[in-house]
Amino acid sequence: MNFEETLAERIGEAQSVLKAYLPEETGFQKTVLEAMNYSTLAGGKRLRPVLMKESFSLFGGTGELIAPFMAALEMIHNYSLVHDDLPAMDNDKYRRGRRTTWCVYGEGMAILAGDGLLNYAYETACRAFDLLETQAGSYRAVSEALSVLARKAGIYGMVGGQCADIQAEKYPKEAITEELLLFIHQNKTAALIESALMIGAILAGAPKEAVDRMEQVGQDIGLAFQIQDDILDVTGDQQVLGKPVGSDEKNNKATYVSLRGLAAARREVDRLTQEALSLLRSFDRRNLFLEELIEKLVHREK
């Protein structure tokens, strides 16, 4: 199989795992379950569970213990989109070509669907404890994976980054320092990617030092991904991207590009990518698919 075929297969696998863990739409609470499934199954590249599974493989992990965590992380990613789209947040009516959850189910039900997804993520991840009866792994490893998931998703991770981002929108562009911008990107964008790579390593039984290196890989990828996004907003082809370019400048938004210029931004993407790849190649095993996935993700044109 070539890279594209392997990627399609891995995305399909992540999709199946997610579907298997999403709730059945039945009972007096049916509406919130429908809203949760509507938003989660609306599409998406399933990047985070795919990265998690590849990290698990890199450290020799096999079996089903990773599955509930793959589903849980994707639920957390999707709850954040459902709440981000709300009128009180970004007020977005469309995502991935479909009406957003609040447009279809109403604001109140969308708030509840996001809450339901976030909470069900933890309920789902907890199922890994039950799997210990038949799967390789330890209570300690699963509890560490849960702690990482909660930390990276929360106030010292994604939620923290979202807060800083909302606040920063009120500041004049000149007031956004590189330190603040880095905080936002590290937490809002990179934190969940870090958790994906760390949890894969933890559940495969990797030592703490390896988990720490995977956290750094995740941060590098997350930041590179975000800076590339900002570069494409300046240099991208609207036809290829499928969305308008130049929106950051139009919205007077501070980005790495506006702070440091295009050439420095490109150098930073390359530096981060090389750091991530050389860290990845520092282990006993290699995962060539994961290495190629990272290169493609960062150097994408859309």
Next chain:
Amino acid sequence: MNFEETLAERIGEAQSVLKAYLPEETGFQKTVLEAMNYSTLAGGKRLRPVLMKESFSLFGGTGELIAPFMAALEMIHNYSLVHDDLPAMDNDKYRRGRRTTWCVYGEGMAILAGDGLLNYAYETACRAFDLLETQAGSYRAVSEALSVLARKAGIYGMVGGQCADIQAEKYPKEAITEELLLFIHQNKTAALIESALMIGAILAGAPKEAVDRMEQVGQDIGLAFQIQDDILDVTGDQQVLGKPVGSDEKNNKATYVSLRGLAAARREVDRLTQEALSLLRSFDRRNLFLEELIEKLVHREK
């Protein structure tokens, strides 16, 4: 100490535990941390953590393992209030005599503060795993407690009940069956109380059969508490209650009282209370404070 003194002491203890686990208001994400603490420290009887601790004591539990779960459950209760108060939900501007979180911090930040509290509840509960190095308890017990917390707070617990409640408000009063009303009360009101009593028992090392009985106690108390609420809305003294009476009838809201009548509602409160108390007295040890607390809670006049 008499009952009132003991209760005040227990509430004070729950308050201290909660405060110790709430985040420090520092960093680029400071605003969301302030909003979380504002809503959580706004007051309240700390009923759920107090019940959790008393269940822990009933089964001989000692030490600190219970503390992160006490704080976590109170965070979950408070996130649900923050989201319930939002304009898209109940649109409440005041709670416990203070402006609600969205009134002070804006809608977007209130959504994020609720998300932050829910997620931080799990981050906090996960700290119990770290305490196992010094406290009596097992990974299995902590993981079971976490699973119960997630289940009772989520789509098969509180979130499920909230969804059914929101939907039911759209139906004509005549369409609300006793089955639907019971589902709403069991999930929206009783589920978190069940989790409090179950988690206390689990962390004290009680056997599964005892945990199941405590779940039933929690359900009985939750339902009795809710029906008493509905009774007081009909028979209560506005001065004593500190809020208007007759609001259910005015809002044409289906309650146990409107479905079955006042006399049957009173009998049901008594039946549920007696069942809870006789279950509580079926164990080797007794907790007289917990028994009295339950009687007072259910037969309150305000």
